[in-house]
Amino acid sequence: MARIAYILLCHKDPTAIIKQAERLTSSGDYMSIHFDASASAADFAQITKALCSNPNVVFTRQRIRCGWGEWSLVQATLNAVESAVKAFPRATHFYMLSGDCMAIKSAEYTHNYLDDNDFDFIESFDYFESDWIKTGWQEERLIYRHWFNERTQKKRFYWMFGLQKRLGLTREIPEDIQVQIGSQWWCLRRQTIEKVLEFTKRRKDVMRFFRTTWIPDETFFQTIVRHLIAEDEIRTRTLTFLMFSDYGMPLTFYNDHYDLLVAQDYLFARKISSEATDLKRRLGLLYTAQGVEFQISNEGRSLFNFLSGRGRIGRRFATRFWETESTLGRERELLIVVCKKWHVAKRVLERIRKTTNLPTIEYLFNEESTPLPDLGGIQNTLEKRTRHRRALMRMLFDYYETDRLIVCMDPGNIELLHDFASDRSTTRILEIECQFSDEYLAGHAVRVGLAGERTSAETLGRILPTIRNDMTFECDRIRDAQFKNYARMRENASPQENADVLSDFLQIPPEKALDIAKMHYLFSD
Structure with missing residues (x-):
């Protein structure tokens, strides 16, 4: 039977993290937690104190200060994965989560699903041929080096980019690598994770390349898995249900979205509102339930758009x-x-x-x-x-x-x-x-x-x-x-x-x- 090691990257809400860890490990699964090094020390102490006696929970040895768009997110993930591989030899799958994720199926359903589908689940679309990037930089993410955080060091970020562009300081993508892109929320089999970790030690050139790309959490695992694993063993999709607004921001689910979520052909969903206490309670009870049959209708995206879009009725653009x-x-x-x-x-x-x-x-x-x-x-x-x-x-x-x-x-x-x-x-x-x-x-x-x-x-x-x-x-x-x-x-x-x-x-x-x-x-x- 499938045994899952959940890879949890988080930085806030220690009470929710503790409950999430206790819930997901109660069915025999495991969890490796990376708590952002820049987050509250008191929050981290609260988490470690509450979970230190749980044999199915491990913390990364080295915590990283994470920043959006940086290599630090990938490094934090690798640290958590290495801890999980070492601590949980019986884990068959490794599932990437955030603190805002919750299961929308029972543990029984999740295990059976992974037993019946012996694949790696990761979005991995051709970086240049697909339309995954809707607007903004594409080639620039890769051929220029990005050392600074675009959000916290904006002036340095764009100054360095402009300097490289003026001087023509571009670089080549490793010739045997076909860069892929997709969501960072993946579920990979143990043999795949072990191959990825071995690859990171063997291919220092590829590691150097990705360390200075922009937003590598959308490209690193997606590229390496596709490079190492046969195509017929990969399902190019995520098992985590998530939606984005017209502005590229992740949508949040609330108490009245329970029926919508459990009817989707996914195992987890993000982002669940921190205020959706009733939704969290119901989903928590669902995860530990036995013998639940799910009617998958998968109309979630159109239904969510319909319900949320009603508030915009009546607005009108200026006349042309x-x-x-x-x-x-x-x-x-x-x-x-x-x-x-x-x-x-x-x-x-x-x-x-x-x-x-x-x-x-x-x-x-x-x-x-x-x-x-x-x-x-x-x-x-x-x-x-x-x-x-x-x-x-x-x-x-x-x-x-x-x-x-x-x-x-x-x-x-x-x-x-x-x-x-x-x-x-x-x-x-x-x-x-x-x-x-x-x-x-x-x-x-x-x-x-x-x-x-x-x-x-x-x-x-x-x-x-x-x-x-x-x-x-x-x-x-x-x-x-x-x-x-x-x-x-x-x-x-x-x-x-x-x-x-x-x-x-x-x-x-x-x-x-x-x-x-x-x-x-x-x-x-």
Whole structure:
């Protein structure tokens, strides 16, 4: 059976570290702790006193002062690994952790998973060919030498870089090394760790090279493991679930993320908030539990983005110059059908087209596959359509040689509605209000990636009210905007009531509007 030696790098919160060590070693696993030498001496004394009698815990002999982006992080890891290899000869796997990590599966599940998957788990993507680095330096991290800390010695860091660049003092990457990059949170087998340690003693040239690279914790182990281990024995992924914001900062999980975390196809997660006491309690109990079956749905990233992104609704970037200085035309009339149930709006649009012979376009700002004429490339992507929305609409009016055009939009497109409503042309908005059953909302959650086929009923029950409230909020925003020429059809209204609304919206005779409104399957799901 797998026996894990956890490699823990930490620098704060001694109480949490003690609990983490006691929890993870209670199932027969081990832990090697490196506590940052620059951290509180009192905190370190508290940790060593609490854990000194635990035979499954060892501390690194030499503590390092660690700094972000420095070699010190790699050296601290190597020191902890060497201590673990020596102290725990029965350890089969070595798992890299931080003090902010917690298990999101039981020890039983974790051991069985590693027994069934005899691989090294480490992200290792080609440094130059992959897109792992989104912005900033790439080649500069390697070909120049970096002796100073970019955060604490910024002036020296950039002065030294500028000097090397002016003098052309670049260096070669060791010729037999193909640099890789990836997350520092890995899980490696014992034979791999032993090969890595032997490599560090044998290849002094490679060690010298990495000691002065920038952010080597993202490249050192990733490169060496790929250099030493056959590709079919490596799984290029981490077993630790982590997410980053748009600004590259790690996201933090709180008490209400328990169901989200345990449903992910990972063994650990970071970062767990120090204030998430209930989440830590539940995960702690889970780790020691027996016979737990996990339903892996893996919708965590899209669900987290959905929940956290709700706070940004309503924000709008400044209007672009081509929007403020252009117009659809004073004599033109843009008719917008707004509906959350796209299939309902498409039925209405089809009936309108047949009844009025007006040109109609479905969700052109929401569905990239919406049929559009060739307009010189502006229609190719949703991003282009949205960015150049007035120009796009003006070209569509010209293409169809009409002064009246009907389009569909989602209620979430509030900024587009405001923009078109502010144009010098006439804009009419027809909102179609539909009823949303729990079955429909569950299907919607699956379609947009907030849930999967294996998502539990309990998790669905927790997110459905949020989705329903979101849809209600979108509709309320539209009504609160008090658009001129706004009308609303309702699923629970009579065909005659809806016909009156349609007649006014389309400016057609009441009998033609009734022919559209009385379609018996109009609101069917």
